[in-house]
Amino acid sequence: MTSTARPVSGRQLRIAVVGGSITGPVTALLLLHAGFDEVTVFEAAPESAPRGGGLIGLEHCALDVLDRLGIAQHEFVAHDSEAVVQMTIRDRHPAEVIRRTYPGRNTTWSLLHHALARRLPAGVLHTGMRVTALTGQAGQPVLRFSDRHTELADLVVFADGRSSTGRRLLDPDRTLRYAGYVAHRGIAEVTPPSGLRDFLRLQPCPGVQFNLAPVPDGCDWTFYLGCTSAEYAQRFGADPTRRVFALPRHVSTAARTHVDTHADLLLPAEHAAIVHATTTRMAVPVLDITPPERMVWPVGTGHAVLLGDALAPVRPHTARGANNGIEQAAGLVAALTQHRKYRADLTAALHGWQRRHLPAAVAAVHRGPEIGHRLGLGIR
Ligand SMILES: Cc1cc2nc3c(=O)[nH]c(=O)nc-3n(C[C@H](O)[C@H](O)[C@H](O)COP(=O)(O)OP(=O)(O)OC[C@H]3O[C@@H](n4cnc5c(N)ncnc54)[C@H](O)[C@@H]3O)c2cc1C
Known part of the structure; x- marks a missing residue:
């Protein structure tokens, strides 16, 4: 990890990641590797909650992101x-x-989640923390939790899945x-x-x-x-x-x-x-879900973004949900790194990221019903 993580203001960007499943931990690990030190992941499920999931196919781009995080493929591809x-x-x-x-190769949610979660340094992942609201009319974004706790951030990354609270707050018309x-x-x-x-x-x-x-x-x-x-x-x-x-x-x-x-x-x-x-x-x-039209929102003087299933849950036949989340996370961290290292304008960097990744998310949302129709599955 580098020690040169100075943004334009001379202060580290404070980044709150909501969701500790796949997309959230990938985002947090990439940020830490890129030299962002003030990264916190908030996960609603308590640490003791039994969790698990099934088979997930990952394409080469997503596999390469995991490779760059130093996660040996045999650890999550059995x-x-x-x-x-x-x-x-x-x-x-x-x-x-x-x-x-x-x-690509097949992994399982359990293998992948374990490989990611065990690499998060102590103190980064906070379990049992359910986000309920986000405010910030004039000042910084403020996250509010179900226990009334609040946290300040410059950037909030919602990776909180299919029934995302972030999507409900930022893009409320897009319901499932x-x-x-x-x-x-x-x-x-x-x-x-x-x-x-x-x-x-x-x-x-x-x-x-x-x-x-x-x-x-x-x-x-x-x-x-x-x-x-x-x-x-x-x-x-x-x-x-x-x-x-x-x-x-x-x-x-x-x-x-x-x-x-x-x-x-x-x-x-x-x-x-x-x-x-x-x-x-x-x-x-x-x-x-209706395809997304944006991934970035201004919140007070900061920003919030949606990615992974929080942005666009897609039908499983597309085999794109986890792939989209991981690729979007890598793109987001690349944009933020340009801001941190070379003083790129943050808002422009985030919109550039959105321009690059939105079409793939929209295409996957459309592709689900097409595949379902071909297989005779679903309401027509
Ligand atoms: C049958 C099936 C097969 C699939 N096959 C593939 C495949 O082959 N390839 C592929 O790429 N994808 C596949 N997928 C999709 C893939 O599993 C998902 O896209 C992926 O798990 C989404 O990861 P995520 O981290 O974005 O969201 P999630 O895994 O849904 O995680 C969201 C996290 O946020 C937490 N959370 C929720 N609300 C809050 C809150 N308010 N505050 C704090 N935390 C919160 C949740 O507890 C959870 O841990 C498949 C899905 C299914 C169902």
Whole structure:
């Protein structure tokens, strides 16, 4: 880390990052590596909260950002296959197989989050801190927390995910809309079926997709099935736009039965058996949002930005959510570094970053419904 982090004013920029999942810790680590010392991450979940997540494909740009942070790839990539094997299923048997090469590698949320979080120096990450408001009419941005605590910052980076408080405060008209289907997820603690090294995508019929991949503890699967809003509320206890992640404790017996029944009807027997053998399950309703028109807002004399899922949660089929967050974080830190080292105008630097990264976020938002439509998934 350099010791030359003097901004134009002669004072360090005070940067508050909201969200400690993937995008937030990547942003904080990049900032620290670039010589910004006054960086704090605020995460709503308490340290003791059980957290975990499934498979995430990262493309080469995002992998390179992690490389530059000194995170060895074997630490978060357990299986280094680049293959995506797509199978059309007829009468529960593979009919047609297409093999593609993915320009990246698969990790899991848990491996990646752990690799990032353990590198944050002591005192940077503050858990159990839920941001509820941001003010700053004349002066600096002030973050307010659920326990009434407040924090001053020059720049607030909202990386607080799909139901972002930052988006609600800065861009309130962009609300989430349910797309009409659910990604049921599980990690089966079973030996992967014969020869499973690759990412496997099964397509039994329009409106259904099943993905399977090896992970350190067994097999990670995602089963996309249609579901009305009312059915989602019955199966997972709340509306899809409110319960944007159904944790294991929200998965009812009815939800398990629904998934098991569809596995028996549609999947080859060995894949249906994996679903049945999965004790801990989760679900993610697929959501859409109006594409963003901006990423940067003035707040008093400072700024706030949205990035990652906070800016634009995209459908999982795009495989772009985490990639977008990591690439946006790297671009943001490059812009801030120009300000710090070479006295670039901060507002112009932030708008330059926005101009560079907004089109990719907008494209990914559009691409989700296109893929869903092609697969027969979602409300049309
Ligand atoms: C089935 C599925 C498959 C996917 N596959 C891929 C893939 O292959 N490739 C890919 O790139 N992406 C993929 N994604 C998307 C990817 O998982 C997300 O885009 C990524 O996790 C978003 O990271 P994030 O850090 O921006 O947000 P999140 O992971 O949602 O984290 C937000 C964090 O902010 C915290 N928080 C929320 N509100 C507050 C608050 N008010 N105050 C403080 N903290 C707060 C939360 O507790 C959380 O820790 C997939 C998603 C799903 C569901």
